[in-house]
Structures are given as C-alpha cells and as structure tokens.
Amino acid sequence: MSDRAPAVTPARTAAVIPAAGRGVRLGPGAPKALRALGGTPMLVHAVRAMAASRAVSLVVVVAPPDGAAEVRALLDDHPLTGHDRAEVLVVPGGETRQESVRLGLAALPADVTTVLVHDAARPLVPVDTVDAVITAVREGAPAVVPALPLADTVKQVEPRTGAAAGEPELVTGTPERSLLRAVQTPQGFDRRTLDAAHEKFAAQEGEGATDDAGMVERLGAPVVLVPGHEEAFKVTRPLDLVLAEAVLARRRANDGF
Ligand SMILES: Nc1ccn([C@@H]2O[C@H](COP(=O)(O)OP(=O)(O)OP(=O)(O)O)[C@@H](O)[C@H]2O)c(=O)n1
Numbered sequence: 001m002s003d004r005a006p007a008v009t010p011a012r013t014a015a016v017i018p019a020a021g022r023g024v025r026l027g028p029g030a031p032k033a034l035r036a037l038g039g040t041p042m043l044v045h046a047v048r049a050m051a052a053s054r055a056v057s058l059v060v061v062v063a064p065p066d067g068a069a070e071v072r073a074l075l076d077d078h079p080l081t082g083h084d085r086a087e088v089l090v091v092p093g094g095e096t097r098q099e100s101v102r103l104g105l106a107a108l109p110a111d112v113t114t115v116l117v118h119d120a121a122r123p124l125v126p127v128d129t130v131d132a133v134i135t136a137v138r139e140g141a142p143a144v145v146p147a148l149p150l151a152d153t154v155k156q157v158e159p160r161t162g163a164a165a166g167e168p169e170l171v172t173g174t175p176e177r178s179l180l181r182a183v184q185t186p187q188g189f190d191r192r193t194l195d196a197a198h199e200k201f202a203a204q205e206g207e208g209a210t211d212d213a214g215m216v217e218r219l220g221a222p223v224v225l226v227p228g229h230e231e232a233f234k235v236t237r238p239l240d241l242v243l244a245e246a247v248l249a250r251r252r253a254n255d256g257f
C-alpha cells in the first residue's frame, strides 16, 4: 500500500462576466461594458475586481456576439498585473443576459467547482465582497448573493399589458420593506448547481431570468445572502456613471495616485 496522500482535485474558482449588453438605458454610445470609467473601459475594472481575489484563477468574459475580437484586443491592451494574474478568456455572448451567462459557463474547464457570475456593469465591487461570496460557497452554500436593504418603499402595480401609454399605473400592494433586499453581483455558485439551473431553464423563460440566483431558487436549492456593498451598484443610467466616476476619484485620491 502506498503511503502517499491521495490525489485531491483542487477547488478552482472562476468568474464569468456577462458583458454582451448594449446599455440602452445608459443612452447612445459604445456597448456599455466598453465605455470609459476614469479613462479605462468599465469591463477592465470588472475583470480587475474579480482577479483581485486571490481565489479567482480564471475570468471568462462574455463579449457582444459580434465583438469578441474587439474585446480580446481591449483586454490585451490592459493586462492584469501583480497578484491579480488570472487567466482571461473571451467568448461571444447572446441576446439575453441569461443566454450570455450560459455561453460563459460552457467555456469553463472541468476543474472549476465554484463559479462567480458578475455584471460588467458593476465595475467597482470591492474585493472583500467578492471574497465573502466565495467563502460562503466554499463553506457549502449552493448559491450566494450579496444584498442590501432597500432605501425606498416599493409598490406592486398591475401588469401593463394592454394599457395605453401615459395611463397612470394602478398600485396593487406595498410589500413589507423589511423583508426585501436589493441584490448585487458577483453571485457565487456551486458549479454543478448553476449548470443544472441553466440547463433546466434554458429557452423556457421568454426574456430570461434577471439574475442567476433566481434560476437556482426555481430549481429548489437554497440561496443565501451575504452583505452587499454600496460601491457594487450597477451602472445602468447616466447618473450612475457620474456616481461611479466620483467613487473612483475618491479611491484614487485615498490611494495617493
Ligand atoms: N444580452 C446580454 C444582455 C446583458 N448582458 C450583461 O448583463 C449585465 C447586466 O445587464 P444590464 O445592466 O441590464 O446591461 P444591458 O443589458 O447592457 O443594459 P440595458 O438593459 O440598459 O440595455 C451587463 O454587464 C450586460 O453586459 C449580457 O452579457 N448579454
């Protein structure tokens, strides 16, 4: 009998960054992920945010369907440095966020056991938030989501089907705010659970699920929350870009460069 320790497959963590959206709500211009924030494309910030975690050894960027070559060139122009040295792959995306994530998952090698899914549109998520998500997955949660309490009261409204444009919306309820959370990314998953959710719900959801954890919920697996971060907000509308520039400027001032 050999006294050598049995071979152990290392638990490898990868991040998938869906970056194939147009950014319609941000207004006319280049695809949102390619727009500049502090002089550097938003996508580059998002890749660096994932690679800043020492646990992440691979980042799969999902580019606009006809833009993979352009995104590859852009990332090659902004190489990762220092300890942020993860491998970066680029694959073409799809028509919906859900489809883009599915295409990113398909590019992951077999040894990846933990997957983060992170919006390119959340370029400023701090590394402590990324690490908190990874730790919770590695401790056994199949799906982990960073989340914050809501600042606004939320109203439920009647579906708009058939309503004339400009007609006032009818409120049907006010959900208990203390039981609501606004969820962010990166969302972290046991890889097999996320693959199973995407396999089961592919092409069944019309417009697609708005987040990956929602698909895991529908699978019946538990989804747990960890504290989100104010700076992990999603750049969606023009004012978000103003806020992102201010946050970045404050970070640079604090870092002394
Ligand atoms: N077909 C799509 C649509 C969205 N995304 C990505 O999903 C993330 C979150 O989506 P969102 O902020 O809604 O981005 P857009 O779809 O680009 O925004 P909009 O709805 O304003 O067009 C973004 O990083 C976006 O690039 C994607 O990879 N593929």
Ligand SMILES: C[C@](O)(CO)[C@H](O)COP(=O)(O)O
Binding pocket: 097, 119, 182, 183, 184, 185, 210, 211, 212, 234
């Ligand atoms: C995944 C997400 O960022 C969680 O808040 C969000 O659901 C993405 O929604 P979008 O409409 O695609 O921006």
